[in-house]
Amino acid sequence: MIRSVLFPLMVAVGLLAAADARAHAVLVESSPPAEAEVVGSKVEFRLRYNSRIDAKRSRLSLKGAGGAKTLAPLQGASEAELIARVEGLGPGRYTLFWDVLSVDGHVSRGQVPFITITP
Amino acid sequence: MLTTLPPDILAFFAVILRGLQLTAQSVILGGVLFLFGFTRPLAPKLGGRVLAMERTGLTWTARGGLALALVAGLSIFANLSQLVAGLKIEPGDAMGADFVQWNLIMATAAMALAVTARMQANPAQVPSMALLAAVVLGASVMSSHAFARVDEREYYILADALHQAGASLWIGGIPFMLLALTHVKESRDRLLVGMRFSHLFTGAVGLLLLGAAMLAWGYISTPGALIGTAYGIMTGAKIILLSVLLLLAAMNRKSTRSEAADKGQFRLRRFAEVEIGIGVTVLMIAASMASQPPAADQTQHQATIMEIVERMAPVRAPRLVSPPSETLSIGIEKTAASETADRMWSEFNHNWAGIFVLAMGLGAMAHRMGVGPARHWPLLFLVIGTAIIIRSDPESWPIGPHGFFETLADPEVFQHRVVGLLLFPFGLFEWAVRTGRLKSERAALIFPILCAVGAGLLLVHNHTLTDVKERFLIEFSHIPMGLFGVMAGWLRWLEIRGDGRARRVAGLLWPVCFSMVGVLLMFYRELP
Known part of the structure; x- marks a missing residue:
């Protein structure tokens, strides 16, 4: 009985245990913060998460009026921090998209919109 | 091929695989507990029967090892696919990710354990299996939240190891206790088996609770986070199911003390079957929680008790009229x-489903009280199944512009389709049982199994909404429905498989639990 009924049950529960992986790594703090105004054409990004991030296997991309560009993130002061920089941005609205891999294997996504203004 | 797979569906399979991994891991650890804690120390008392028990136990453990190696291999594949498809990382580079490396270690250890279990008996066999099981457990802990913590990582790793070890040894040990009971005939031996496992499980539950308390202290930390986040309420659901398991375990303990309390340990065996089912449900909830941020980290978007009460209170009648499909987004x-x-559409679907579920619960009660025509109540499942397929995803076939297969990659649509289709055989089977067309016990068990599985799905089901708090409030209502559904399924199981007072009480209670799911659905709300 156990083998014929309960084992298929275990498998069935597993197959139905459907849950989309959601934002696992939470962005705790960002610089610039969301919706901030940044003066000048150079922006230094600093993103701090609630868990350790695999910087080498995480991606940042910036989209704005001038198109999209991929940024290479580096590990910041701690393993939970990513840093990156970009130069030559014209004034306007931009969005930094982050796709990060936490070290327990979950991919999380999010974005930080901001505005650059001329000095 | 990897790059063509949509990231969402890959993430969705990753969660399923985690649940299956925890289940296979439990079988392995339960098998090692059986050998180390039962057959070896009790061999002098059990005599020649130990050989047959060990042979079957080793076969089960080997299968658990093979299953785990397969699941870990699939997890590696899913994770690599996610990195390659989602993050555009080169496959070779993706192989270096911590999660992939730990899963490789887990798969290798599980395969080695399976091979060891199938070897000719030798003095190193069982110690080697124990060592490999410890490696599996370690790799599992190192691919959990604990390993990703920024601060006090050692504390979380220790807590998670205790928690996983306790849960795996307990839930995975129960099938082996049933195995041992099938190999002994005399009352004295049955009591010996029951007593021994009772002691072993008490230790495992101790580890589980100690680990759980340590994790809750760090991951949840405040009462607000326990009530106001998805991670918190899933923990609450686990606590409730764990309480049921402990109640059953306490009753089983009585069965192990005296033959008079439970002749032939019949009740103990039936309760043990239910414990396995509920235990696996708890493991699946744990797998779902692994994909969510710990409650303590989700300081924003926490719902307050007042917001939850306001949403759950049945302040208006069920929505019986649907908005036109042209008004949807x-x-x-x-x-x-x-x-x-959109929300009115969803409320209409849920509220009407509730009316049908309540009607089925009342039908089951009426049938039990001798009202003959009420035996056709399972046919109402066909109505609900049809409604789910037609209405649950209005953007897809048959009423929306997108084809049937086009939207299947969306995890929510996939779940709705699977559940909708499952309700057809589900309803027809139970109807055939109720009307005497099917007479075997196995056919009768289809209903409780699928009821428990479906309800388990509710406990781990996530709505994909951008508003975190809104998504949480919807999920909050699913938790009590899921709990009532799981209980309805397992109580019905006990009614079919049990005897005496347990059977009577279970027979009275399961339609009540089933009806409660209907009542909760009838007053389900998405609009404030």
């Missing part, structure tokens, strides 16, 4: 009006 930019229509 399908193929147009979302507006406040179209989003309201």
